[in-house]
Amino acid sequence: MSAATKDDETYPRKILEYMEGFLISKTLFAACELGVFDHLEQAERPLSAAEVAQGLDTSLDGTQRLLSACAGLELLTVQQCNDQEVYSNTGLSSRFLTQTGAQSLYHSIQYNSKTIYLCWHYLTDAVREGQNQYEKAFGVSSKDLFEALYRSDEEMLKFMHLMNSIWNVCSKDVVSAFDLTPFKIIYDLGGCSGALAKQCTVTYPSSTVTIFDLPKVVHMSREHFVSAQDKRISFHEGDFFKDDLPEADLYILARILHDWTDERSSQLLAKAYRSxxxxxxxLLVEALLHEDGSGPLTAQLYSLNMLVQTEGRERKASEYARLLTAAGFTNIQVQRTGKIYDAILARK
Ligand SMILES: C[S@@+](CC[C@H](N)C(=O)[O-])C[C@H]1O[C@@H](n2cnc3c(N)ncnc32)[C@H](O)[C@@H]1O
Known part of the structure; x- marks a missing residue:
């Protein structure tokens, strides 16, 4: 018997790691919220805990412990300098954890910390009741999912930043999973902040992309995310359940169907087929579950997240294929990207 197996049998390493996994998330959230990574980036030299505490107006003791834990998580490097520890960002932290990083995940981390973490407090209730926990977590009683998510302009903007942020690391893979060159008129249904639309216009310079979303989302997108210089991106204000869809060569539905029940998803796909x-x-962009239930873990956890937060679920490729076929689509092709989000293309 190998040492590793023996260790696993007599010492529940994995269970202990899972039990305390939230300590890691919360350490990351706190360091981002307090601006640790931004402060170290701006300093352009390693800083002691006292210097960081002074810069962030935080307690020395708390800051020492936080920096030490971040070093343990390999989010910071620590060196000895004049008998004290000094800290600097790792390459990973500079790139992904600072607000100005090339592929910043700062807004995703903020939303996870301020919204998703609070909903997950009620995961047990969500499983028991089979429904989202917005009312308990935020006192929002709206039956309309997006009325609850967008309970204020501030919350809507935070959600849009969340949606935008992950495409900093995944958009190229999903947009190039299939050759979309033949599709000249593209509508991104529920296109939100326009991150995928922007990537489409970069990858497919001869196509135009229209972001179709609720009027207040379109206004926010124009104001904060898509500049007037993005000439090949336009907007269409509407409700994809209530209004007609304009004709298009390709409809992108990225992280749309996972918000909704099979019934509502079918309604939307049937509408897309007609138009x-x-x-x-x-083109569906979703985190696909394996057919045999074996993973990927991220998609399995996201499906729980959909339970806690929405009316929907993550699905297998075969489940999406069934919905697409029922709506009339054929020639269904699936591309796994190896990252969080995969792509399914189906034709009329
Ligand atoms: C989970 S987000 C996905 C955003 C974007 N596709 C992405 O992947 O980053 C769902 C989007 O659908 C939009 N949406 C929700 N209900 C809608 C409706 N009835 N009509 C139009 N858009 C809607 C939301 O405003 C939001 O932008």
Whole structure:
């Protein structure tokens, strides 16, 4: 018997790690919220805990412990300098954890900390009741999912930043999972902040992309995310359940169907099929579950997150294929990207 197996049998390392996993998330959230990574980036030299505490107006003791834990998590490097520890960002932290990082996940971390973490407090209730926990977590009683999510302009902007942020690390893979060159008129249904639309216009310079979203989201997107210089991106204000969809060669539905029940998803796909140009298609972008239930763990956890926060679920490729076929689509192709989000292309 190998040492590792023996260790696993007599010492529950994995269970202990899982039990305390939230300590890691909260350490990351606190360091981001307090601006630890931004402060170290701006300093352009390693800083002691006292210097960080002074810069962030935090307690020395608390800061020492936080920096030490971040070093243990390999989010900071620590060196000895004149008998004291000094800290600097790792390459990973500079790139992903600072607000100005090339592929910043700062807004995703903020939303996880301020919203998702609070909803997950009620995960047990969500499983028991089979429904989202917005009312308990935030006192919001709206039956309309996006009315609850967008309970104030501030919350809507935070959500849009969350949606925008992950595409800093995943958009190229999903947009190039299939060759979309033949589709000249693209509508991104529920296109939100326009991050995928922007990537589409970069990868497919001869296509135009229209972001279709609720009027207040479109206004916020124009104001904060898509500049007037992005000439090949336009907007369409509407409700994709209530209004007609304009004709398009391709409808992108990225992280849309996972918000909704099969019934509402079918309704939306049937509408897309009716409005789609002949030979056109639909591109679904979702975190796909394996067919045999074996993973990926991220998609399995996201499905729980959908339970806690929405009316939907993550699905297997075969489940999406069933919904697409029922709506009339054919020639269904699946591309796994190896990252969080995968792509399914189907044709009319
Ligand atoms: C989970 S977000 C996905 C955003 C974006 N596709 C992405 O992946 O980053 C869902 C989007 O659908 C939009 N949405 C929700 N209900 C809608 C409706 N009835 N009509 C149009 N857009 C809607 C939301 O405003 C939001 O932008």
């Amino acid at each position: 789609c140009s002949p030979g056109g298609g639909v």
